[in-house]
Amino acid sequence: MVIIDTRSGRGGAGAGALGPEIWFRSGTERPGLFPGLARVLEAFFTRYRKFLPYVHAAMFVAFLVAIIVPLFLPLPPEDATPLNNFTVAVNFAFWGIWFPLVFLSVIFTGRSWCGVLCPMGAASEWANKVGLQRQIPRWIKWEGTPIVSFLIITILGQTVGVRDHPLGIAEVFGGTLLAAVTMGFIYGRKKRAWCRHACPIGLLLGVFSRLGAVQFAPKSKHPGGDAYAERGICPTMISIPRKEESRHCIECFRCVKPSSPGGLFLRLRAPGEEVAKIRDHNPNAAEVWFLFVGTGAALGGFLWLILPSYQTWRMALGTWAIDHNMFWVGEPGPWWLMSVHPEAREVFTWLDFTMIVGYMLGWAALLAAGLALATGLSSWIAGRLGGEGSFRARFVELGYQFAPVAMVSLLLGLGGKLFDTVVAAGAPAALVGDFKAALLAGATLWGLALGARILARQGVSFYSRMFALAPGLAGSIFIVFSWWPAVVGA
Ligand code: SF4
Ligand code: SF4
Structure with a gap:
């Protein structure tokens, strides 16, 4: 079996020691919250797992219908609704239901979307069964691959108008499906190289699944911490007996067999537990940077539509280009790179394309710099006040404190269609706005509480934690206020 230790060099006595998960052999109570419920859920899913291919096939057909059929339908009239127009219904299904619910579900059920419903991951695995099954190359395994994939898809989604045009939806989602199937066809052996290494959604769901209430833990844990196993039953290359991170x-x-003493078992836990104890769950620097950069890019993708600064800078850049005889910036580009829909009164030029890309990358850099500064300050203060470990180790652990507020802000900003629909259905707009504000405030407090628990595990005393938490709180408030237009409207 090919096993590569993925731990970041940080160890500790508890990390590799046999944990309480050895419960099965000793006949003691299943660890975690609500053990009875966990047992029932585990029994249900292991019993009916054999039907999952039918679920995937149905999802695959529905997915293809959703991205292809609207391409052949006329533009929806102004007053069309999801109830009387298929194109509008598909758009609502993607942005009003799928996007917010997948994010919300992570808190309650982890990456259940990926394993139970996602047609792209399943298609990638099907292709893998009949494909070339080549060794997964190093460039795919590079930790930055899913970050690049996320940035490309998120930015392309904005420039081609994925939220408004059927062609944009077909290109972004169809292109992602094609990439998943192609990578599955070429690389890995009975694996999902795409899901582990390249899916733009997978890394996002992976970070937030650490907050989730569901964990799959080894019944009898082997020492050494998480490892990468290219052979074995797990489609995402997890070494089952050494699994620590979600x-x-x-x-x-597939690795869950209720009657077997080996494999994993379903454990329910308090949301946020893994982040609070991140030291024992393979914290990862690339994941933290993704959290910073990805949140900023998504924020830029929302703000360019509403902030006056975007139009001001667009005007300035356009004037500068014309002054320098670069008249081509006023020409539309190819349809696969930018939105060219004269029938819908939207035609992007190279100027628009450049501005959107620059604005999103600018916000990604700004937010990443701000959060890195806040996290670095927290880590430095923690070190001065008795926190153990290196500056880098503390930095990576403390970076996870922003996960709740990043998740809620993404939900509010990019899943806004759900809230718009609730208002359109008759709910008072002020009440919905208050609800959004309460969600952001709750996420900020949650992040603060997680930060305090991370610091406690670093050995920082109760009173000293207040000082180390202050920069983290400032970082969360920075995210909240950046997304504030999503709460109150532009
Ligand atoms: S990682 Fe991506 S492609 Fe794979 S199952 Fe999850 S969402 Fe689908
Ligand atoms: S660890 Fe088990 S449940 Fe999780 S992806 Fe691997 S085989 Fe599936």
Whole structure:
């Protein structure tokens, strides 16, 4: 078996020692919250797991219908609704239901979307069964691959108008499906190289699954910490007996056998537990940077539509280009790179394309710099006040404190269609706005509480934690206020 230790060099006595998960052999109570419920859920999914291919096939057909059929339908009239127009219904299904619910579900059920419903991951695995099954190359395994993939898809989604045009949806989602199938066809052996290494959504769901209430833990844990196993039952290359982190687990239930003393078992836990104890769950620097950069890019993708600064800078850049005889910036580009829909009164030029890309990358850099500064200050203060470990180790651990507020802000900003629909259905707009504000405030407090628990595990005393928490709180408030237009409207 090819096993590569993925730990970051940090160890500790508890990390590799046999944990309480050895419960099965000793006949003691299943660890975690609500053990009875966990047992029932585990029994249900392992019993009916054999039907998952039918679920995947149905999802695959529905997915193809959703991205292809609207291409052949006329533009929806102004007053069309999801109830009387298929194109509008598909758009609502993607942005009003799928996007917010997948994010919300992570808190309650981890990456259940990936293992149970996602047609792209399943298609990638099907292709893998009949494909070339080549060794997964190093460039795919590079930790930055899913970050690049996320940035490309998120930015392309904005420039081609994925939220408004059927062609944009077909290109972004169809292109992602094609990439997943192609990578599955070429690389890996009975694996999902795409899901582990390249999916733009997978890394996002992986980070937030660490907050989730569901964990798949070894019944009898082997020492050494998480490892990468290219052979074995797990489609995302997790070494089953050494599993500690949730992020790569797509909850396919293949390694779960209720009557066996080996494999994993379903454990329910308090949301946030893994982040609070991140030291024992393979914290990862690339994941933290993704959290910073990805949140900023998504923020830029929302703000360019509403902030006056975007139009001001667009005007300035356009004037500068014309002054320098670069008249081509006023020409539309190819349809696959930018939105060219004269029938919908939207035609992007190279100026628009450049501005959107620059604005999103600018916000990604700004937010990443701000959060890195806040996290670095927290880590430095923690070190001065008795926190153990290196500056880098503390930095990576403390970076996870922003996960709740990043998740809620993404939900509010990019899943805004759900809230718009609730208002359109008759709910008072002020009440919905208050609800959004309460969600952001709750996420900020949650992040603060997680930060305090991370610091406690670093050995920082109760009173000293207040000082180390202050920069983290400032970072969360920075995110909240950046997303504030999503709460109150532009
Ligand atoms: S990682 Fe991506 S492609 Fe794979 S199952 Fe999850 S969402 Fe689908
Ligand atoms: S650890 Fe188990 S449940 Fe998770 S993805 Fe691997 S095989 Fe599936």
